[in-house]
Amino acid sequence: MKLTRQVLMATTALGLMAGAASAETxxxxxxxxxxxxxxxxxxxxxxxxxxxxxxxxxxLRDTEGELxxxxxxxxxxxxxxxxxxxxxxxxxxxxxxxETFDAEDVIFSIExxxxxxxxxxxxxxxxTEVRAGEGNTVEFVTDGPNPILPANLTNLFIMDKGWAEENxxxxxxxxxxxxxxxxxxxxxxxxxxxxxxxxxxxxTVLEQFPDYWGMDEFxxxxxxxxxxxxxxxxxxxxxxxxxEVDFAQDLPVQDLERVAGSEGLQVITAPQNRTIFFGLNxxxxxxxxxxxxxxxxxxxxxxxxxxxxxxNRDAIQQVVMRGQSEPTGIIIPPFVNGWTEELDTPPExxxxxxxxxxxxxxxxxxxxxxxxxxxxxxxxxxAICQAVVGMLSQAGITVNLDSKPKAQHFPLIANSTTxxxxxxxxxxxxxxxxVFNFLVHTKGDELGSWNATGYxxxxxxxQITALSSMTDLEERDAAIAEIWEEVQSETLYLPVxxxxxxxxxxxxxxxxxxxxxxxxxxxxxxxxx
Amino acid sequence: MLAFILRRLFQSIIxxxxxxxxxxxxxxxxxxxxxxxxxxxxxxADIARLxxxxxxxxxxxxxxxxxxxxxxxxxxxxxYRQGRPVSEILLERAPATLELAAVSAFFAMxxxxxxxxxxxxxRNGMASNVIMTLSLIGVSLPTFLIGILLIYVFSVELNWxxxxxxxxxxxxxxxxxxxxxxxxxxxxxxxxITLGLYQMTLIMRLVRSEMLEVLRQEYIRFARARGLRxxxxxxxxxLKNTLVPVxxxxxxxxxxxxxxxxxxxxxxxxxGVGLLFINAIQxxxxxxxxxxxxxxxxxxxxxxxxxxxxxxxxxxxLRVGKGxxx
Numbered sequence: 001m002k003l004t005r006q007v008l009m010a011t012t013a014l015g016l017m018a019g020a021a022s023a024e025t026x027x028x029x030x031x032x033x034x035x036x037x038x039x040x041x042x043x044x045x046x047x048x049x050x051x052x053x054x055x056x057x058x059x060l061r062d063t064e065g066e067l068x069x070x071x072x073x074x075x076x077x078x079x080x081x082x083x084x085x086x087x088x089x090x091x092x093x094x095x096x097x098x099e100t101f102d103a104e105d106v107i108f109s110i111e112x113x114x115x116x117x118x119x120x121x122x123x124x125x126x127x128t129e130v131r132a133g134e135g136n137t138v139e140f141v142t143d144g145p146n147p148i149l150p151a152n153l154t155n156l157f158i159m160d161k162g163w164a165e166e167n168x169x170x171x172x173x174x175x176x177x178x179x180x181x182x183x184x185x186x187x188x189x190x191x192x193x194x195x196x197x198x199x200x201x202x203x204t205v206l207e208q209f210p211d212y213w214g215m216d217e218f219x220x221x222x223x224x225x226x227x228x229x230x231x232x233x234x235x236x237x238x239x240x241x242x243x244e245v246d247f248a249q250d251l252p253v254q255d256l257e258r259v260a261g262s263e264g265l266q267v268i269t270a271p272q273n274r275t276i277f278f279g280l281n282x283x284x285x286x287x288x289x290x291x292x293x294x295x296x297x298x299x300x301x302x303x304x305x306x307x308x309x310x311x312n313r314d315a316i317q318q319v320v321m322r323g324q325s326e327p328t329g330i331i332i333p334p335f336v337n338g339w340t341e342e343l344d345t346p347p348e349x350x351x352x353x354x355x356x357x358x359x360x361x362x363x364x365x366x367x368x369x370x371x372x373x374x375x376x377x378x379x380x381x382x383a384i385c386q387a388v389v390g391m392l393s394q395a396g397i398t399v400n401l402d403s404k405p406k407a408q409h410f411p412l413i414a415n416s417t418t419x420x421x422x423x424x425x426x427x428x429x430x431x432x433x434x435v436f437n438f439l440v441h442t443k444g445d446e447l448g449s450w451n452a453t454g455y456x457x458x459x460x461x462x463q464i465t466a467l468s469s470m471t472d473l474e475e476r477d478a479a480i481a482e483i484w485e486e487v488q489s490e491t492l493y494l495p496v497x498x499x500x501x502x503x504x505x506x507x508x509x510x511x512x513x514x515x516x517x518x519x520x521x522x523x524x525x526x527x528x529x
Numbered sequence: 530m531l532a533f534i535l536r537r538l539f540q541s542i543i544x545x546x547x548x549x550x551x552x553x554x555x556x557x558x559x560x561x562x563x564x565x566x567x568x569x570x571x572x573x574a575d576i577a578r579l580x581x582x583x584x585x586x587x588x589x590x591x592x593x594x595x596x597x598x599x600x601x602x603x604x605x606x607x608x609y610r611q612g613r614p615v616s617e618i619l620l621e622r623a624p625a626t627l628e629l630a631a632v633s634a635f636f637a638m639x640x641x642x643x644x645x646x647x648x649x650x651x652r653n654g655m656a657s658n659v660i661m662t663l664s665l666i667g668v669s670l671p672t673f674l675i676g677i678l679l680i681y682v683f684s685v686e687l688n689w690x691x692x693x694x695x696x697x698x699x700x701x702x703x704x705x706x707x708x709x710x711x712x713x714x715x716x717x718x719x720x721x722i723t724l725g726l727y728q729m730t731l732i733m734r735l736v737r738s739e740m741l742e743v744l745r746q747e748y749i750r751f752a753r754a755r756g757l758r759x760x761x762x763x764x765x766x767x768l769k770n771t772l773v774p775v776x777x778x779x780x781x782x783x784x785x786x787x788x789x790x791x792x793x794x795x796x797x798x799x800x801g802v803g804l805l806f807i808n809a810i811q812x813x814x815x816x817x818x819x820x821x822x823x824x825x826x827x828x829x830x831x832x833x834x835x836x837x838x839x840x841x842x843x844x845x846x847l848r849v850g851k852g853x854x855x
Binding site: 446 | 560564568569570575621680681691692693798
């Protein structure tokens, strides 16, 4: 008895010591590492998150998802020309290497991000020219008025022109060309932290940049960051529980209570910018993997409505997600422009009405269909599909579930070779137009690249393309509402829920969850400081 | 002798070619790297362009042929995931796996042989029975479960050992080692036990049964009758004669330890080639998968070759001409 108490005290003491020692060093773990440090080579969450500590964009999103000036202090459309955005640049900013930040660097970085090997170029297609303006400003010229251009720049990092030229990093890393650029493993940003060392997939160490312009504006409580990817979720949780890391992302929902209930640890939560939904192949004349000959049951709107009603979103939230989701009736999360409470309300889960609709549609005995589902992409993705299989069977629809890794699932959507599929979607621009462009517009070479539903409505396409040049924001919002009304009444997609983000932290750290899952360490506060 | 080696070498090359062929025919089923390489905003045109650039639009045997052509010149391509030469990444990751495998193998041999001898000598003792029963658990529990269990007990509950990673490593220029730091050595303990446990129980059971067999032989009885001391009988005469099959099996198991470190490395976030391979599969990083599979098959083929040659050296019957015909 005495012995156990001693051991207990010893371990508590150890835990306290670990807590105190790590007050200024943040040991941070998540499931995956940044793929590269080249800021324009990959458009991917963990890569952007790492680069957000080192580099800065002109604008970024705060914890509420609102735009905030980073390297720009002011941004507005030119009074003379609606096709020009003017960004006023922040004064007195220096790069880690000591170079001064100026308009040249912005022009260089945007042009670099527009080059063919850049993964960021699709967000910049409307920009025809970037030029230095009067005073300390930069002008972005677009091919037509583009009211939402600033929203496309929140992950667009600014590099130093001179540094890139000196080190042969002008070109974006061309993976397929077999190139290895200097910028993939070396950095020179204006951000709050600078790179100390990096071993890909093992450990990345960052240190506070003493000449950071925002030193007095942000808490800057963390002096040093040690980032480690830990792939196995049980190990990641164990590392947090044992005090080996201070901050962990991507916690499995089944372990949240355990973490929150542990001494010295907390779980903080916020809705994520990612909606999970099902897509239906409405465009095909006949489906590949169904038992209805000669016609496509999913082309019938009543069938789609019946399916939408049969999905019990509350049950999925409670049982599959353990409360960690927000059921939704629309495929965008609440902070996206165009979202309304009314659109978000899912249909009542009414099995009788669903059966009624099925009968009216001419399928009183139901039909069978195949559901394609990823099993390593979204939180509990396969379990969501399994739950829905059961729910749809009550409405008479026999669903054969085919779940596979994301690397095999996403090609089905890219090639439109699926009848019924699960997909998750985030909206980095926080505007509905983005969703329309990729998921609603008819599939073509440029737009509609994720629209695997086969849905094509030329009138709606025209409305969607018109959005990009509407300068009157009220008029534009009305147009967005109109498009949503059409999309909702067509029931192309069956929304399930918005994912909820969970970050596990030691008690000594205070911060808020960012909806894009991009923690910015400069906002972190510690209780000891 | 020379003809034998040449024949074996020729066979080895055929095996390697077949492994590569099968691997490349499988890659189509692993999935498509394109969506991992391009972001969410990719267009259909981007997909088509990248597919052509990577040569993914060609039939798999053409891709295989191109891989072979480059591999012969020592060029294994560029990782789709990391954008760095595959050979560089493999060299960077190999020390972690090799150190882990070496420690596991050492641990498995040491404990396996001593426990095997112990349980053979004290055949009906209480301790022997307990060890034998426990060893059954070691054989039947899956590796990842053992790993998670060890992490739970020694990292989360007791806070004694780290749950992930390699600790601090010392960079020797061409090799990174965890042997020279305390945290590096601590980090080795749990993964090494996890990886070596199965091999240990295997060796232990093998030594025990061989030992029991040998102890029944007449020369052991004669040795005892001669009044030799028990220790001399057990270790100088009995154990020595059990070691030949044990060494063969252990040699072959060493290959298995390296190849099957994948699971242990994933559980402990051990930065070796196994973890690299798992990442490559998830990303459909074809150059890394191809190079890893070829590397592992080269390793197995060479271990087999060495074992064959050792037999040749040990067993004189193999050396006599084939012409005698029996």
